[in-house]
Amino acid sequence: MMSGNSEEIFHRTGSFRRVIAPGNDTTSVSGIAVKSASKNNSYLNPNYVPFFLEYTLMSEFNILSKKTIPGVYVMPAAKTPFIWFGVIFPRCGLYKNGVFRFRIHIDSTWPDCDCPKVIIETPVFHPLVDPTSGEMNVRQHFPEWKKGVSRIWHVVDHVQKSFYDIPRTKNPVNLEAADLLKSDNENFMKKCQECVERSRTDVYKQPDHPESNDPHYILFEPYIEEMHGPSKRSWFLQKENENKNPPLSWVQPGSLEPFSRPNA
Structure with missing residues (x-):
């Protein structure tokens, strides 16, 4: 039996998140939920509405995961x-080598809402970011x-591109x-570089806001040889072994005849 407001219901990590079906269509379920909540239809228990909303958002995350936006x-x-x-780790441009945290805030009326809000936590000198x-x-x-056309991955993609192509x-x-x-591109570039250097210095600091206490908040720690060294060496060794072993082939180089390669 569920009770309390929707925020209390969301304060759990249940198995519901583990059965999210893949796919790009997140409108049908959310449409039912919103319609039920607004018109008090009897075919859907209002207590289930928060779970339908969470389902659509996790489906949005599935879509984002498949897009693999670089950096x-x-x-x-x-x-x-x-x-x-x-x-975001910009790989080129004026913010190259920086580490910039951000948060996406989605309205509780999703999907019948405006564009999600994006907060850049790491100080950045940028025309689109409120200082x-x-x-x-x-x-x-x-x-x-x-609704059903605009996706959260579109927002993430726009944030990434805003660090590369400054409008x-x-x-x-x-x-x-x-x-x-x-008017002064040289000073603008200097300000951007200062942001990059500061971001690399502050990356190990945990921001002072309530959201940073969430178990899923992304944190960084300095490289420690005793802790991270074995994994690092294992990755390099695996890559080295992959380069040593050529791909399996039964075709002699320069020939199109199958099974023409002699046994070693």
């Missing part, structure tokens, strides 16, 4: 499906969030960054 790692919170934790709150202006890219937007939230990008 980006995302994990839904353990305590609530409405917050996802992420880290005080850290919120990235992603709604400019998603002016209309369409000269007409509606910046960081005016200083926008002005420097337009």
